[in-house]
Amino acid sequence: MQISVESPADQADVNALVADAFGPERFAKTVYRLRDGVSALGTLSLVAKDGDDVVGTLRFWPITIGAGTPALLLGPLVSHPDRQGQGIGMALMREGLARAAAEGHRIVVLVGDEPYYRRFGFSRALARRLELPGWVDPARFLARELVAGAMLGVSGMIGRPGEVAPAVAYDQAVSL
Numbered sequence: 001m002q003i004s005v006e007s008p009a010d011q012a013d014v015n016a017l018v019a020d021a022f023g024p025e026r027f028a029k030t031v032y033r034l035r036d037g038v039s040a041l042g043t044l045s046l047v048a049k050d051g052d053d054v055v056g057t058l059r060f061w062p063i064t065i066g067a068g069t070p071a072l073l074l075g076p077l078v079s080h081p082d083r084q085g086q087g088i089g090m091a092l093m094r095e096g097l098a099r100a101a102a103e104g105h106r107i108v109v110l111v112g113d114e115p116y117y118r119r120f121g122f123s124r125a126l127a128r129r130l131e132l133p134g135w136v137d138p139a140r141f142l143a144r145e146l147v148a149g150a151m152l153g154v155s156g157m158i159g160r161p162g163e164v165a166p167a168v169a170y171d172q173a174v175s176l
Helices: 008-022 024-028 030-035 088-102 114-120
Strands: 002-005 046-050 053-065 069-079 107-111 141-145 156-159
Touching (some): 002 088, 008 046, 008 069, 030 053, 030 069, 030 107, 053 107, 069 088, 069 156, 088 114, 114 141
Parallel strands (some): 069 107
Antiparallel strands (some): 053 069, 053 156, 107 141
């Protein structure tokens, strides 16, 4: 298996993996609504390949916190259903976080299963002073510092790049 930056030729396979994993209801989720109209970061959009087959994907999206603190939104992380449990997700996470740190990013947030993401340094405690513009299960809202102390004094609403606060009032009843 090799991990590389997603190419235009990979996009159909990546979209199919994500659609199979999360279904059409994914578009109503708060994190998907934050991504609407925003491009994933090309250098941090990764695929895991076995030969020519895309067997996993990970993307990062630019966001801001509060008064404009830049950060990354991680997700989705997906591995092919037939390949789950083979370490593909772990390899993508390690590579993605290393690349994000090397590019100078300082903070990463995500919505996901804390027991899984804890092994990569994510915690609920770091996200307690952050808010999402829509409903999310607080136990699944996690953050990680890529630079020690990066979240000191950081708090507030998460928005799209260039927004001080979300320009759109999202429906608070959106489910994760």
